Structure formats: C-alpha cells, structure tokens
Amino acid sequence: MPKTKFQNVVFTAIMAICMVYGMIVYNVALNTGGVHAETFVLALHELYIMAPVAFVLEFFVVDGLAHKLAFTFMRPDDRPQFISYAISFCICCVMCPVMSLIATVLFKEQPSFAVWVQTWGMNLPCALLWQLCCCGPFVRLVFRTLFRQK
Numbered sequence: 076m077p078k079t080k081f082q083n084v085v086f087t088a089i090m091a092i093c094m095v096y097g098m099i100v101y102n103v104a105l106n107t108g109g110v111h112a113e114t115f116v117l118a119l120h121e122l123y124i125m126a127p128v129a130f131v132l133e134f135f136v137v138d139g140l141a142h143k144l145a146f147t148f149m150r151p152d153d154r155p156q157f158i159s160y161a162i163s164f165c166i167c168c169v170m171c172p173v174m175s176l177i178a179t180v181l182f183k184e185q186p187s188f189a190v191w192v193q194t195w196g197m198n199l200p201c202a203l204l205w206q207l208c209c210c211g212p213f214v215r216l217v218f219r220t221l222f223r224q225k
C-alpha cells in the first residue's frame with residue numbers, strides 16, 4: 076500500500092482509472108443491451124470525463140472518510156488484508172452514490188432523483204464485486220510491481 080504522498084497519487088490514479096473504466100463498461104452494456112466489441116470503445120468516450128472526477132473526489136475527500144469509517148469496525152492490529160478490504164468496501168459505499176449522481180446528471184436523458192436512485196442501486200453491487208474481486212487485487216499487484224520494496 077502507498078507509503079508516500081507520491082505513491083498515494085499513483086495508486087489513486089491507477090485505481091480511479093481502472094474502477095471508472097469497469098463501471099462505464101458495465102453501464103454502457105446495460106444501456107446497449109449487452110456487452111459487444113464496441114462496448115469497450117464506447118466506454119472510452121466517458122473515461123476522460125469521469126476518471127479525473129473520481130480521482131479528485133477519492134484523493135481529496137473519500138479516502139480519508141473511508142479510512143475513518145473502516146476503523147469504526149476494524150482495529151489497527153487486525154490483519155492488513157482485512158483492513159484493505161474494509162477500506163475498499165467503504166470507498167465503494169461512498170463513491171458509488173456520488174459517481175452515480177454525477178453520471179446521472181451528465182449522461183442520463185432525463186435525470187431525476189428516481190433515475191439517480193436506480194442508477195446507484197444497479198451500480199453498487201457491480202462496484203463492490205469489481206473492486207473486491209478484480210480491480211482492487213489487480214491495482215495492488217500493479218502497484219507492488221511499480222514500487223517494489225528493497
């Protein structure tokens with residue numbers, strides 16, 4: 076896990092890009108009736124908007140909040156792996172409604188409270204699974220590879 080501010084910036088950037096791209100692919104697939112070859116290309120059109128938003132939100136607001144929330148039910152002497160899972164869970168639980176709101180306002184034809192709630196409800200299970208099972212482990216592997224401890 077990141078030990079310096081620079082490492083935290085790199086980790087957050089990689090995580091934001093990976094999470095946002097995965098969630099955009101999911102939402103494009105929902106909107107187009109399934110995953111097709113062009114789904115992955117269409118997702119790139121929203122990535123340049125949503126990834127910087129996610130990075131700024133996570134780096135400056137959500138990361139600190141998620142750590143505080145995670146340590147309401149975790150102890151510092153718990154296994155580091157479980158602490159990472161708890162923090163990832165808390166980040167998803169905070170980022171998902173906020174990013175769903177932003178996506179609803181920017182990309183839905185008729186944004187409303189109901190559309191936002193539906194978007195959030197459909198995104199949260201996918202975001203948790205994507206984060207805990209795929210994106211999180213992948214980004215941590217990339218990060219460990221980039222910043223090998225000597």
